[in-house]
Amino acid sequence: MSLAQSLDRIVDIFEHRGVSMRQHLRPGLSRAEVQSVLSPLGLIAPEELYELYEWHDGVDDLYEPGLLLGEHQFLPLKEAAKEYPEVVKYYNYDDPSSLDLTKWFPFASFDGSYFGVYCDPTPFEGLQYPVIRVFEGVNTEFENIDRMVETVLEWIRLGVYGTDETLGHDDLRFAIRKRFNPRIDYGSLPSSL
Numbered sequence: 001m002s003l004a005q006s007l008d009r010i011v012d013i014f015e016h017r018g019v020s021m022r023q024h025l026r027p028g029l030s031r032a033e034v035q036s037v038l039s040p041l042g043l044i045a046p047e048e049l050y051e052l053y054e055w056h057d058g059v060d061d062l063y064e065p066g067l068l069l070g071e072h073q074f075l076p077l078k079e080a081a082k083e084y085p086e087v088v089k090y091y092n093y094d095d096p097s098s099l100d101l102t103k104w105f106p107f108a109s110f111d112g113s114y115f116g117v118y119c120d121p122t123p124f125e126g127l128q129y130p131v132i133r134v135f136e137g138v139n140t141e142f143e144n145i146d147r148m149v150e151t152v153l154e155w156i157r158l159g160v161y162g163t164d165e166t167l168g169h170d171d172l173r174f175a176i177r178k179r180f181n182p183r184i185d186y187g188s189l190p191s192s193l
Contacts, residue, residue: 003048004055006149010068013156019066026057026076037081043105043119046129048145052107053077062109070141070152071161072108072115080106087114091134099124099138106134107145117145127183143181151180 001009014021034053038045058076059068068074075083083106092101099118106116113135118124124132124140131142142148154176155161160169178186 003051003146003149006146006153007052007055007068010149010153010156013153014066014068021059021066021068024059024061025074026060028054029057029077030054034077037077038105038119041081041084041105043103044121045105045119046117046144048129049105049107049117049119052145067110068152069108069115070148070155072110072113074108075106083109083114087116087134091138099132101134101138104132104134115141115148125184130184140184141181142177143183147181151177154180 011021011025031050031054034045034050038049052074056074058074058079060076062073062075087106088101088104100120103118103120104116105119106114108115113133115131115133118127118130118132121128124130127140127143129144130140131145131148133139133141142151152161155173158172158176160172160176174186178184
């Protein structure tokens with residue numbers, strides 16, 4: 001299943017469960033439009049980031065129910081580009097062993113927490129283009145955007161994410177995330193997304 005097909009499936013499931021989502025998705029962008037926003041930032045984005053924004057340009061209402069990307073909402077590209085320097089300024093550390101956030105681009109957020117992709121072809125922690133969460137620290141959360149979407153789709157498919165009734169399934173969500181992202185060492189304790 002392609003990234004766009006997986007995302008469409010997530011939206012379809014939400015819609016089937018009565019969570020209006022499709023009407024809030026902004027029209028997709030062309031590759032040239034995505035490139036025109038990313039190029040000035042000096043980022044070498046993975047193909048998945050282009051596919052994500054070609055599918056849709058985020059949502060028009062970040063506070064609408066139905067968080068599309070793992071308890072985070074899908075940011076419009078230009079809004080993400082505006083957030084980028086602020087997050088980098090606040091979280092980028094001078095420690096040479098830490099992640100250089102100038103090579104990271106946010107595509108989803110919720111209440112000050114951001115998911116972004118590491119936009120450098122040089123692997124980080126052995127992963128090429130991992131999804132990094134920035135919130136009270138910097139953590140590798142998913143192997144890449146595709147694995148993130150597959151993980152969220154499985155959460156929704158199994159009914160452990162997406163509605164108030166699914167609260168309290170942290171252990172199962174954590175186990176699914178580990179299964180879909182086996183190259184990430186999460187440790188042994190669930191970390192809420």
